[in-house]
Amino acid sequence: MPKPVALKLAVCSLLVLSQAVSASATETTTKHVVLITIDGLRWQEVFAGADERLLSRETGGVRDVDKIRNEFWAESPLERRTRLMPFLWEVIAKKGQLFGDVDAASVVRVTNGRYFSYPGYNEILCGFGDETIDSNAKRPNKNITVLEWLNQNVRYRSRVAAFGSWDVFPYILNQERSGIYVNSGWQDLEVFDDERDRKQWNQLANSLPRVWTGVRYDAFTARGATEYLRVKRPRVLYVALGETDDWAHDGRYDLYLDAALRSDQYIQELWDTCQRLDEYRNKTTFVITTDHGRGDVRDGWKSHGVSVPGSEYIWIAVLGPDTEAIGQRMNVTVTQSQVAATVAALLGEDFSALDSRIAPPIPGIINGSEK
Numbered sequence: 001m002p003k004p005v006a007l008k009l010a011v012c013s014l015l016v017l018s019q020a021v022s023a024s025a026t027e028t029t030t031k032h033v034v035l036i037t038i039d040g041l042r043w044q045e046v047f048a049g050a051d052e053r054l055l056s057r058e059t060g061g062v063r064d065v066d067k068i069r070n071e072f073w074a075e076s077p078l079e080r081r082t083r084l085m086p087f088l089w090e091v092i093a094k095k096g097q098l099f100g101d102v103d104a105a106s107v108v109r110v111t112n113g114r115y116f117s118y119p120g121y122n123e124i125l126c127g128f129g130d131e132t133i134d135s136n137a138k139r140p141n142k143n144i145t146v147l148e149w150l151n152q153n154v155r156y157r158s159r160v161a162a163f164g165s166w167d168v169f170p171y172i173l174n175q176e177r178s179g180i181y182v183n184s185g186w187q188d189l190e191v192f193d194d195e196r197d198r199k200q201w202n203q204l205a206n207s208l209p210r211v212w213t214g215v216r217y218d219a220f221t222a223r224g225a226t227e228y229l230r231v232k233r234p235r236v237l238y239v240a241l242g243e244t245d246d247w248a249h250d251g252r253y254d255l256y257l258d259a260a261l262r263s264d265q266y267i268q269e270l271w272d273t274c275q276r277l278d279e280y281r282n283k284t285t286f287v288i289t290t291d292h293g294r295g296d297v298r299d300g301w302k303s304h305g306v307s308v309p310g311s312e313y314i315w316i317a318v319l320g321p322d323t324e325a326i327g328q329r330m331n332v333t334v335t336q337s338q339v340a341a342t343v344a345a346l347l348g349e350d351f352s353a354l355d356s357r358i359a360p361p362i363p364g365i366i367n368g369s370e371k
């Protein structure tokens with residue numbers, strides 16, 4: 001029996017609408033994404049562990065050289081990197097994928113040309129480098145992050161959240177416009193499974209000396225993010241760790257290494273938390289990266305930017321049910337700007353459809369997509 005024309009039209013436009021929404025998106029197993037950044041952590045340490053040239057008081061500001069050598073030094077770079085980031089090398093490198101070992105012709109490049117934080121986070125989250133972002137000033141981002149874009153979608157609405165150690169994240173994520181839950185800087189943690197824990201953690205945060213006014217210790221960011229995940233069950237959670245960059249600027253290679261190791265532990269805790277929850281187990285992908293590289297020789301490791309060669313090289317790690325266990329991806333060049341569309345693609349969404357400047361997802365991250 002022929003359908004009435006009106007109904008036919010309605011069905012047609014519904015079809016068109018649903019196709020527009022899911023244009024070029026593929027079905028994935030991933031239902032949750034945890035995006036993690038470790039500010040200014042160099043690919044050199046990620047892929048080769050502690051740099052011996054910096055394990056001294058003179059070059060690396062290391063206070064107790066014996067202790068730090070004991071903890072992080074080994075002749076083999078493979079052992080050194082596992083000491084520094086055991087979860088990355090024992091789990092992610094075996095079950096996921098890693099990009100950015102320049103020595104193995106695996107290159108991840110920053111495209112914004114500035115190589116410092118706000119431009120880097122904008123590129124990671126918005127999918128393109130924006131040359132008009134030229135400072136770390138607390139200005140609301142005019143660009144739309146993949147987090148904001150997902151939060152506009154009814155499937156993700158109010159289920160997107162961000163925890164950052166740095167107090168500029170409410171601006172980078174344009175909290176006011178995007179409506180995303182953002183907890184950052186020395187702001188009190190609000191969501192805890194146990195109310196007594198919430199009080200204790202905030203009392204502790206408020207009783208510690210603060211090395212940096214705009215950056216809280218990552219322990220609080222990580223704890224807050226893990227509790228939020230357990231209580232609120234976000235579909236997309238962004239965790240921005242910050243200490244690595246600040247210890248490096250302060251010229252403390254010992255504390256920079258410490259912060260890298262702790263970052264790895266926080267990632268493991270978040271991963272283990274996900275694997276204990278039915279809703280997340282085997283349905284969650286972790287994407288981990290950084291906002292910029294740093295220099296290399298002499299004092300270069302402390303800094304980054306246009307005038308510091310090497311700042312354009314970063315790294316990316318991915319672990320989850322849609323990603324083939326290839327480990328280190330060799331002979332490949334990808335960009336920081338590809339992270340945003342990769343996060344969306346893991347959820348089966350096509351972020352590049354929003355704006356022609358947005359870089360495509362990294363090939364080969366999702367099973368069956370071309371390498």
Ligand SMILES: [Zn+2]
Nearest residue numbers: 040245249304
């Ligand atoms: Zn920095």
